[in-house]
Amino acid sequence: MRRSLRRSPYSAVVRLLLVEDDVVIARELLLRWGSRGWMAQARASLVAAEEALASKAGNPHYDLIVLDLGLPDGDGVEWLTRWRRDDRRIPVIMLTARDRIADRVRGLHSGADDYLVKPFDPDELDARIEAVQRRGQVSRGERLQYGRITWLGDQGIAFVDGQPLELMPREFEVLGLLLGRAPRLLPKRWLVDALAERNLNLADSAAEVYVSRLRRKLAGSSATIRTLRGFGYVLEVGVEKDG
């Protein structure tokens, strides 16, 4: 069972904008996030959300937007497509009652970073918010901490249980990708695509090689990489107990 992360010097306060017109859901989520120390604001319409986003132009005011698709003043997917055209880099997680794969694909194409179907497990939503945050940190080469792993993107060094890991650059990349998805599955296809994006044209088997090397180097630590053959990999990290 996962426990909330201990506040660490590497993880900043998460600033969330919740765009949701259902009063109950908005209240519950705000209470929940407030108790985690996250700063969250709720808006009930796209217009209000746009105002909130524009209120401090030029200043990345929010770290992440949680966007419900069934809003009274328009289609969230269309809004997001339009908004993304202006190159806003704030990550977006969509919430929706639309459970069909076609809608999910449409949502991700419109520029959403993740997608969750109502009704959802709030722990799941929090985990995804954290994962999206971590992915952002990884891609910006920042420092991040996840469980007992510390990943210093700017230095190319990672620590597990306080011990430094000696990683080749590709293995370090793979660890970053795994961290950006944990505790969920990193689909094999994503891994291959992500490595290909970094000009590493790899066969699936080569990706596997990096994963298995990384797994060997993690052996004996509290972090393990589990394989779901054919599907992908999951990073499981021992967690530090709170206080």
Next chain:
Amino acid sequence: MPGPRRARWLKVDLLLRLLLPLLVIVAAAAGFGAYTAQQLTARVYDRWLVDAARSVAAQVRFEQGAAALDLPPIAESILLFDDNDRIYFSVEQGGRLIAGRAGIPLAGDNESRIARGTAYDSSFDGQPVRVARVTLEPSDTAAVTVLIAETGLKREHSAQELVTIMWPMLALVVAAGLSILLAVRGAVRPLQVIASRWNERSPVSLQPVGDEGVPRELLPFTAALNSLLARIRGLLARERQFAAVAAHQLRTPLAGLQLGLARAAKAADVEQARAVIGELSQATERTARIVQQLLALGRIDPEHRGDMNFVDCDLVAVAEDVGAAYADQALAKNVDLELAAIDRPVSARVVPDLVAEALANLLDNALCYTPAGGRILVEVHAHPATIRVSDSGPGIAEDEREAVFDRFVRGRTARGDGSGLGLAIVREIAALHHAGVALTDSAWGGTSVTIEFAPAQRVDVRSS
């Protein structure tokens, strides 16, 4: 498809089709009749005129080659008497006038030969005349010409009188037109009667309409309407049953939630309450799953099949997507979830959403029944395109394998509070793709479900 246009009136259509030919036929008959009658009367008048000329000619005497007319004055006045017309005559021999008026023309238009005489139009004394000419040609002397000219008043009158034969024609047209009008109205009235009778029914009634009093030609319409009503009744019955079942399916977990909440409210301490709430959270998840399954079933109902979009799609990608969504659950349960697929796309013409839904249901079942430490294998094969999900669960007894595909039927080994909808969804989605579904033992004694898409399938559910 024809473009939108205004509906025609059957009544107007019928009237036009009946009245127009009637008018044309009557007009043609009247015209032809009038023409023939006029020709006939003209000929009769001509004959009289020629006869008169011949009677005059019969009175011509020859005395040593010179002709003379021996016409008593009484006869002449009889000859020349007429109520309306002026009549002139002349008898001449070799240009020499013997009797009558000089100057009657010897030839003219519209010549017609009648019984040894000739009639023609000309003018005399400043008025149009019809002239009859009879020529006597004795062998020993010069020819004698007898001319009788008559003005045309009589002929004009008779032509005008001919118009009177048009009146019966007109009467015929009016009478026929009226009876056609009445007949068409009478024929169309049953339609209105039927329509109003159908309209009088309760607006919510979907009972079949009766066909008493309906003309034979309209029976197919009644049959079509009744068949449509029957389909709607069937659809509504299915929807009602579906709603009832859905309500029941949701009532059960809701009742459970209610009981659980009551228990939590009375819990002695927070820990105890937390335990109950944890259970309730699971129950809520299952309820959500049932809702999703019910929605999925709604989507594959026959009424929606016209909207389905079949595309060529890579089944391996679908399996990766769906499998990844179940990876968390598999890990949490410590079940080994594996995808075995060839290293290239396996293409099939499918509705990707629905195949994903079917596979999700198979994985849902497999995860539900496979114990911790067990395994689930997803296979995708080509030629023919096949998806198989095998698990190491308890399996399904041989005698239940058919029944578990029915809606709301669950096997004896069923656990938890599944809805019994999963395999029904799988079967219906497979049927929609003309794909075969087989339930067999897996290599580890569990269940193995195979969906085999027909090779080179020609799916055609888009019935027009």
